[in-house]
Amino acid sequence: MxxxxxxxxxxxxxxxxxxxxxxxxxxxxxxxxxxxxxxxxxxxxxxxxxxxxxxxxxxxxxxxxxxxxxxxxxxxxxxxRYPPNLWWLVPAGLVVGIGTRLGSGCTSGHGVCGMSRLSRRSIIATLTFMVAGFATVALVNLSGGGW
Structure with missing residues (x-):
């Protein structure tokens, strides 16, 4: 399990x-x-x-x-399970959209397809996604906003 x-x-x-x-x-x-x-x-x-x-x-x-x-x-x-404050989903979605545009692609494009082709840009983008995700979870949990 x-x-x-x-x-x-x-x-x-x-x-x-x-x-x-x-x-x-x-x-x-x-x-x-x-x-x-x-x-x-x-x-x-x-x-x-x-x-x-x-x-x-x-x-x-x-x-x-x-x-x-x-x-x-x-x-x-x-x-x-939804977060206690659903209104946070709107700015979070906007930040993800901006990041997708700035990174010239999303996690599926870079993480699945680009890394399988050993694209340096995709490897860097995927590492950036992961570090940002880890940092976000840590900050949310430290602020007491975890689910």
Missing amino acids: IPGFPYAQPIEGFLGGLLIGLAAAIMLLGIGRIAGISGLLARASGMSDSGPKQSIALMFIIGLVIGGGLFSLTLGPIEV
């Missing part, structure tokens, strides 16, 4: 990672593009002309939603 995730088993994490890697490899080898979610969302919404065709981006995003739905139908509902 994994603390905080009473129903999760290590094999599930392994299989999930394997499927994420497989999806990224299929996208890279199939159409020559990385499976960075922020770029795919920008393309699917028409906010960007770079990247895969809009229809491919839409299909990928729809597949993520369907996959989540199938997961929920298969395993049932999961416990969702």
Whole structure:
């Protein structure tokens, strides 16, 4: 059992990672593009002309939603815990969006796809994401704002 995730088993994490890697490899080898979610969302919404065709981006995003739905139908509902002050989610989301733009990509683009290609920029970006995440958790817990 994994603390905080009473129903999760290590094999599930392994299989999930394997499927994420497989999806990224299929996208890279199939159409020559990385499976960075922020770029795919920008393309699917028409906010960007770079990247895969809009229809491919839409299909990928729809597949993520369907996959989540199938997961929920298969395993049932999961416990969702929200922070005590939900209004913090708005500035947090804005900071994540700004960071994604400044870093030229999101965690999936850099962490999954870029690191697998040994991209120096993606390795630095992923290390930055991780350090910022660790620091944020430490600050929130020190301030008594933990969940």
